[in-house]
Amino acid sequence: MCYVTGYTLVIPLSQNNLDKTAGAVKAGQQLNPFAGFDFTKGNWQAFIVVSPSDFTDLHPSIQHHGCIKTGDRKVLMRMKKDWKFRAIGGDMATFQSTFYVVRNHKVMxxxxxxxDKxxxxxxxxxYGWMEPVDAAEIISTCKQFKAVYWPIVFL
Incomplete structure (x- = not known):
């Protein structure tokens, strides 16, 4: 039986290479989670899987689509350079959407x-909850992600 939901189902099956050495961060500490990534080598992609419950408050500049992605090196390099965050020192319990950075079919x-707006x-x-130093930069970069029309994406 096949259920049609109208949304892309993203299933992370790959062996991941998540950085588990980040260590404790302090509230107020500035972070750049992509500083160690070399987006010039390998096949890199970034995916944002937007939960249907997040569409109501989703920033109007972001495509209202279940899954958006980029493999554009310029966009990825912009993320590396400009996506800086400040550690808040706690957790945000209400997030529903997920962001993945993938290299050669491995979640990095x-x-x-x-x-949200x-x-x-x-x-x-x-890192816990991190807020961007420049929220406009995050939105501007995410506007460049393209809709994924596949019913299922395996990462």
Whole structure:
């Protein structure tokens, strides 16, 4: 039986290479989670899987689509250079959407993501809740992601 939901189902099956050495971060500490990534080598892609429950408050500049992605090296390099965050020192319990950075079919970074009209940020076990230093930069970069029309994406 096949259920048609209208949304892309993203299934992370690959062996991941998530950085587990980040260590404790302090509230207020500035972070660049992509600083160690060399986007010039290998096949890199970034995916944002938007939960249907997040569409209501999703920033109007972001495509209202279940899954958006980029493999454009210029966009990825812009993320590396300009996506700087400030550790808040806690967790955001309400995130539903997920952000993945994948290299050669291996998940290199995974995080919850919030792209609301009023608030943007990432949360993962390594850093906790992080808010962008420049929220406009995050939105501007995410606007360049393209809709994924596949019914299922395996990472």
């Amino acid at each position: 970074f995974e995080s919850g993501i919030v792209l 009023q608030r943007q940020g990432l949360q993962n076990p390594q």
